[in-house]
Structures are given as C-alpha cells and as structure tokens.
Amino acid sequence: xxxxxxxxxxxxxxxxxxxxxxxxxxxxxxxxxxxxxxxxxxxxxxxxxxxxxxxxxxxxxxxxxxxxxxxxxxxxxxxxxxxxxxxxxxxxxxxxxxxxxxxxxxxxxxxxxxxxxxxxxxxxxxxxxxxxxxxxxxxxxxxxxxxxxxxxxxxxxxxxxxxxxxxxxxxxxxxxxxxxxxxxxxxxxxxxxxxxxxxxxxxxxxxxxxxxxxxxxxxxxxxxxxx
Amino acid sequence: xxxxxxxxxxxxxxxxxxxxxxxxxxxxxxxxxxxxxxxxxxxxxxxxxxxxxxxxxxxxxxxxxxxxxxxxxxxxxxxxxxxxxxxxxxxxxxxxxxxxxxxxxxxxxxxxxxxxxxxxxxxxxxxxxxxxxxxxxxxxxxxxxxxxxxxxxxxxxxxxxxxxxxxxxxxxxxxxxxxxxxxxxxxxxxxxxxxxxxxxxxxxxxxxxxxxxxx
Numbered sequence: 067x068x069x070x071x072x073x074x075x076x077x078x079x080x081x082x083x084x085x086x087x088x089x090x091x092x093x094x095x096x097x098x099x100x101x102x103x104x105x106x107x108x109x110x111x112x113x114x115x116x117x118x119x120x121x122x123x124x125x126x127x128x129x130x131x132x133x134x135x136x137x138x139x140x141x142x143x144x145x146x147x148x149x150x151x152x153x154x155x156x157x158x159x160x161x162x163x164x165x166x167x168x169x170x171x172x173x174x175x176x177x178x179x180x181x182x183x184x185x186x187x188x189x190x191x192x193x194x195x196x197x198x199x200x201x202x203x204x205x206x207x208x209x210x211x212x213x214x215x216x217x218x219x220x221x222x223x224x225x226x227x228x229x230x231x232x233x234x235x236x237x238x239x240x241x242x243x244x245x246x247x248x249x250x251x252x253x254x255x256x257x258x259x260x261x262x263x264x265x266x267x268x269x270x271x272x273x274x275x276x277x278x279x280x281x282x283x284x285x286x287x288x289x290x291x292x293x
Numbered sequence: 294x295x296x297x298x299x300x301x302x303x304x305x306x307x308x309x310x311x312x313x314x315x316x317x318x319x320x321x322x323x324x325x326x327x328x329x330x331x332x333x334x335x336x337x338x339x340x341x342x343x344x345x346x347x348x349x350x351x352x353x354x355x356x357x358x359x360x361x362x363x364x365x366x367x368x369x370x371x372x373x374x375x376x377x378x379x380x381x382x383x384x385x386x387x388x389x390x391x392x393x394x395x396x397x398x399x400x401x402x403x404x405x406x407x408x409x410x411x412x413x414x415x416x417x418x419x420x421x422x423x424x425x426x427x428x429x430x431x432x433x434x435x436x437x438x439x440x441x442x443x444x445x446x447x448x449x450x451x452x453x454x455x456x457x458x459x460x461x462x463x464x465x466x467x468x469x470x471x472x473x474x475x476x477x478x479x480x481x482x483x484x485x486x487x488x489x490x491x492x493x494x495x496x497x498x499x500x501x502x503x504x505x506x507x508x
Binding site for chain 1: 352354355356357358359360361363364366367368371372373445449450452453455456463466467470474475476477480481483484487488491492495
C-alpha cells in the first residue's frame with residue numbers, strides 16, 4: 067500500500083493550531099511561577115519547619131511523585147464536577163500542574179538549599195541576620211543559582227506534560243491535532259506537525275530560560291562563569 | 294459492595310493495572326534494547342554517530358509522549374499493518390524511554406574517571422576491550438540508581454497510552470468512572486495502585502544511590 071502524505075489541511079486548520087499553541091503556552095506560563103513558589107516553600111518547610119509539617123510535606127511530595135499526572139488531573143477535574151463545582155478546564159489544568167510541579171520543584175530546591183556551604187549560614191548569623199533575612203538574601207539566591215539547570219529541565223517536562231490536558235477538554239496543541247485528525251483523517255501528518263511545533267517551543271523555552279539566567283544571577287555575570 | 298462498586302468493576306480496574314505492568318515491562322525491555330546502542334553511539338569516536346544519536350535524543354526529549362503515541366499508532370496503520378494497540382503503545386514507550394535511558398547511560402559512561410580510560414589505553418587494550426573490561430563495568434554501577442529512578446517515570450508514562458485507547462489502569466478507571474461517576478473513589482484507587490507500583494522502586498533507587506555513593 068502506498069500512502070500519499072497530504073499536509074494541505076494546514077491551509078485550513080492553522081488557526082486551530084495557533085490557538086492550541088497559545089493555550090499550551092498560557093498553561094505553562096501560568097504554572098511556572100506559582101509552581102516554583104509553592105515548591106520552594108515546601109522545600110523550606112521540610113528543612114526548617116516543625117517535624118509534623120516536614121512529615122506532611124514529605125508525604126505530599128511522595129504521593130505526587132509516585133502517581134501519574136493524568137490521574138491527578140482526572141481526580142481534580144472529575145472530582146470537582148462531582149461536587150458541582152464548575153471550573154474551567156484551563157483552571158483545572160493549571161491547578162493540577164502547579165500541584166504536580168511543586169512536588170518536583172520542592173525536591174530540586176531542597177537539594178539546592180542543602181548544597182549551600184555551612185560557612186555562608188554562619189557568616190549570615192555573625193552579621194545578626196534574622197532567619198527570614200538569611201533565607202531571602204543568602205540561601206535563596208545561591209540555591210536557585212545552583213539548581214537552575216534542573217529547574218529549567220523540570221519546567222520543560224511540565225510544558226510537555228500539558229499535552230494530556232486535551233483529555234479534560236482543554237484544547238491545547240495536542241487537542242488541536244486531535245481535532246484536525248477527526249475532521250481530515252490525516253492523523254499521522256497532524257501529529258507530525260504538532261511534534262515539530264513542540265520541538266520549536268522546547269527550543270525557545272530553553273533559550274529564553276537560559277538567557278534570563280544571565281539577568282537573574284548577577285554574580286555569575288560578574289564572574290563570567292557558565293551556569 | 295465496597296465503595297458502591299461491584300466486584301466486576303473492581304476486577305476491571307485491577308485488570309487495567311495488570312496491563313499497566315505488562316506495558317511497563319515491555320517499555321523497559323524495549324528502552325534498554327534501544328537505549329544501549331544510543332548511549333554507546335553518544336560516546337563513540339565517530340562524529341556522525343555522535344551527532345545522529347544526539348539528534349535522536351534531543352528530538353525525542355522535546356516531543357510529548359502522547360504525541361509520540363499518536364505518531365506511532367497512525368504511522369503503523371498507514372504503513373498498512375494492523376497491530377494490537379498494546380504493541381503501538383510499547384513501541385512509543387520504547388522510542389521515548391531509549392532517549393532518556395541513552396542520556397542517563399551516556400552520563401554514567403562519561404563519569405568514569407578519565408584516568409581509567411588513559412590507563413586502559415596504555416595497556417594497549419582495543420576500544421572494545423577497554424569498554425568491555427574497564428569502562429562499562431564501572432559505568433554500570435553508577436548507572437543503576439538513576440535507571441531505577443527512570444523506571445518509576447516509565448511506569449507513570451504508561452498512563453499516556455490512554456490517548457490511543459489502550460486499556461491500562463488509567464483507561465479502565467476512567468471507564469468505570471464514566472459508568473459510576475464516583476471520581477474520588479475510583480481515581481484514589483487508581484492512584485493507590487500506581488503508588489504501590491512506583492513507591493517501592495523510588496525507595497530502591499534512593500537506597501542504591503546511597504550504596505553507590507558510599508563505595
């Protein structure tokens with residue numbers, strides 16, 4: 067059997083693809099900062115918090131990291147609708163992504179905090195810094211700098227994971243391909259096109275995040291040392 | 294009746310869990326088979342092998358697994374073949390896992406101290422001998438904890454087979470939810486089953502890491 071490739075659907079369906087890209091990007095961008103913030107707070111809670119809090123956070127991290135995102139999304143989305151909570155698919159997707167990526171970020175940031183040399187903390191307490199000042203001015207900047215590449219990889223993985231949100235009817239990029247497939251029966255071509263678009267998004271995301279490293283970390287810039 | 298679910302519905306969910314295990318095993322086997330040549334190509338002396346395998350890794354780490362699932366699924370069907378959906382899902386997992394495992398193993402091979410390479414070279418060992426007797430045995434030790442860690446990710450990744458309608462755990466729990474509409478009960482059971490598969494592996498990976506680091 068000879069199969070003729072046909073990409074002519076692009077002429078008609080490019081607005082759907084564009085809308086899909088936009089939704090994928092929105093989900094990702096909306097989840098990055100809250101995910102990072104919650105993850106960092108969890109890491110701090112595990113290191114400095116009372117034993118019970120640390121234990122609770124550990125349980126949360128292990129539960130999230132050992133179950134698939136899609137089950138978490140279903141649990142939240144279908145669960146909320148069973149409670150007659152009306153919530154948009156985008157909101158459900160963002161909440162699930164934040165809850166999910168926070169657990170991974172917490173582990174990454176914990177490693178970052180624990181890798182800070184003791185001398186730094188001793189110096190900070192010699193300067194009579196409060197715990198809060200110490201975390202904000204000494205620990206956080208150094209920890210982020212150290213684990214930045216791991217954070218970038220984690221957020222790229224999170225962007226890729228948004229591709230299952232079409233399962234709860236948030237029509238992101240993969241959802242756009244599903245739609246084209248069902249109208250044109252050109253499934254193979256549609257998903258190849260979408261795969262190429264994901265490749266471009268990943269490259270741009272890495273580029274932007276690594277370029278912003280120069281802005282975020284003045285110390286590295288001053289030392290001209292690579293990340 | 295437990296949680297207002299019939300025994301048949303429970304059985305259906307558990308059967309899905311069984312298929313998740315089968316799919317995971319196929320994915321691990323395929324990922325190892327394809328991942329080894331990719332890791333070796335990544336550290337090869339031939340530039341074109343390095344580039345080609347690097348490209349494979351980069352591309353596959355940038356494409357979401359559900360999209361890979363669809364591409365493989367439709368790719369097989371336009372090739373004129375009809376295969377069970379399990380085979381398509383296992384192939385997609387293989388393609389994806391090989392990229393990640395290849396990269397993990399490349400890191401392990403490269404983390405063998407360079408003096409080991411130099412010493413084996415001065416003993417006039419050939420490239421194959423050097424790899425076989427000196428580098429790979431040491432790299433193997435280093436690679437085991439992150440490999441087990443990746444298997445956890447792979448088990449979770451099998452849930453993406455739901456997009457092509459493979460009846461694994463995510464699919465079967467969704468079907469049961471569609472008929473009973475008790476999302477909290479059903480997806481908590483599903484999450485619990487995934488947790489029971491993944492958590493022991495996570496703990497194992499952490500312990501092995503400690504052992505390797507101490508030695």
